[in-house]
Amino acid sequence: MEVKDIIKEENLVYTKSKILTDKVFHYCPGCSHGVVHKLIAEVIEEMDIQEKTIAISPVGCSVLAYNYLAVDWQEAAHGRAPALATAVSRLMPDKYVFAYQGDGDLASIGTAEIIHACNRGENIVIIFINNGIYGMTGGQMAPTTLEGMPTSTSPYGRDVKLAGHPLKITDLIAQLPGTEYVTRQAVHTPAAVRKCKKAILKAFQNVGKKNGTQFIEVVSTCNSGWKLSPVKANEWMVENMFPVYPLGDLKG
């Protein structure tokens, strides 16, 4: 059987979600953002909630996320996405509201907003991309940067005496009674991608039940910031990030 006989419409088993626009991602080759964007798009498509979804993008690499998913978007100030999401969800309680944030946005400048939104149990989904670095501004130290990990503002590696410890904010979030589902996922292998999608689907489905905040951390790579190839970055993540940020459900 020839390839041309296989590549036919009726044999198509995997393609781009219709919720994704035709714009080319501005992300670097191999960036985890693209995979997570895709999974959210697939969940929105499968749940048929495009009309009911309001998305909030952060400041960071994913500031332009609004170019890629065909849902209504609000672009927040740095760290404030949970505050916007709070208001949207309170004012339009039948909507599926999600905030998409990176580690600098969520775990540094926006710590108060995320902790209090989760503590109030806002009926929203938080997607938290943790790659341990500030990607957009060129690879500076993030709150989640690992001990000893070099960045442009910790060029000799993160010194915990100087800069404190990697912030395991998801562990803190899981302690809050306002959260219903708190999980830590990754998208480095096909199996991990499938699991992460299940987690995102569960979170969005939970929104309909209004039992609290849904929080998904995705431990991710920033191969440009880490100065590794995409494949090597995944290996580095498994070896170094996962021991500090172990995958699995923390709650719910």
Next chain:
Amino acid sequence: MAEYRLMKGNEVIAEAAIRCGCDGYFGYPITPQSEIMETLMLRKPWEETGMVVLQAESEIAAINMVYGGASCGKKVMTSSSSPGISLKQEGITYIAGAELPCLIVNVVRGGPGLGTIQPAQSDYFQAVKGGGHGDYHLIVLAPASVQEMNDFVALSFDLAFKYRNPVMILSDGVIGQMMEKVKLSEYKPRWTDAEIQKISGSWATTGKTPDRDYHIITSLDLDSAKQEIFNHKLIAKYKTISEKEVRYEKISCDDAEYILVAYGSSSRICQKAVDLCREKGIKVGLLRPITLFPYPTKIIQEMAKRVKGFLAVEMSAGQMVEDVRLAVNGKVPVEHYGRLGGMVPTPNDVVKALEEKLINVK
């Protein structure tokens, strides 16, 4: 039938918000304006009109909740006092940059820093000239009575939605804390979803329907050529606002040789000062700007052709006086008188300052 009550300025802001169909209030406590949120929490409008009231974790969160709510085409507001308004500046500039309607109430207290909890008018520059980063303006209304605290809430929302621009009510600790008789507004229902679609359906994030492209609320454009075009669009909007929305009150100005220019609580003190001057035979009038942006520049320009001088009276070290000077453009003397740090001048102080700074100058 009209409903009259004796109320505090702050309380009436809350009452007016409920009655004008406000969808959401997001705030954080700070003196001297905490009664606004307290009144709302006591009134429980969520049971009555469905209005959302939320005590945020900070002023920063509160203004960003306003940003989120305004993005949905809802009538949303926040209130604070000077140090809290400083914290809100980040959110306010995003809201201005995203061209969103909302109401921000500043019940001003003395500064800088933590300053004092007593009334002041030292946030004029911040309110009128932008406040946060970038080229933008708020529409700024300055109430001088509890009645105007009531009336300006609905007016603010009207202007905010007309121009897709944030509006600030620049009050102060005097107006916020004092009690006066007020005629309350009639109840207007909150907008239905269909009304929101009609008013803001071309831009609001209410969920992408098949009949339209998806909406993006943002203040970001990485293409500087496009950003410049957007900046010009904003400037054009502010020009229109300046042409159409100037509001002021003239008291005894027709035969006046000297004009006091004062807004908010200072204007009430000046009203008495005008009477005292007239008793002494000095022909003094009062110009009370009601909108601080847009500023009543033209009327000052006209007055400058026939009066001997202007005295700007404000509880600051001299902020609004700069706009008076810009309008007068050197034609006649423009002086400033103000008390600082939460001190409030008396009418006699104003008369004395007028005599010393303008009338008895050799």
Next chain:
Amino acid sequence: MAKIRGAIKVDVEKCKGCGLCVVACPTSVIALSRDVNSKGYNYAYMEVPEACTGCANCGLVCPDSVIDVYRVKAGVEA
């Protein structure tokens, strides 16, 4: 006995040549081309098309959603 055959179609112009699909493929079908697209990326292609089972692992890990996956049950070939 029916055999599963698959194939992929890569949007060559949008592929950034990150290579994540190459390592995700369990049957070593995919490689990065020596040619480049207009942006200069060595795009992914089927180097060993006959080994493809249409498992879609490549599509799943692709950050840019540029891979369409096709699968068909084919008869045993002579």
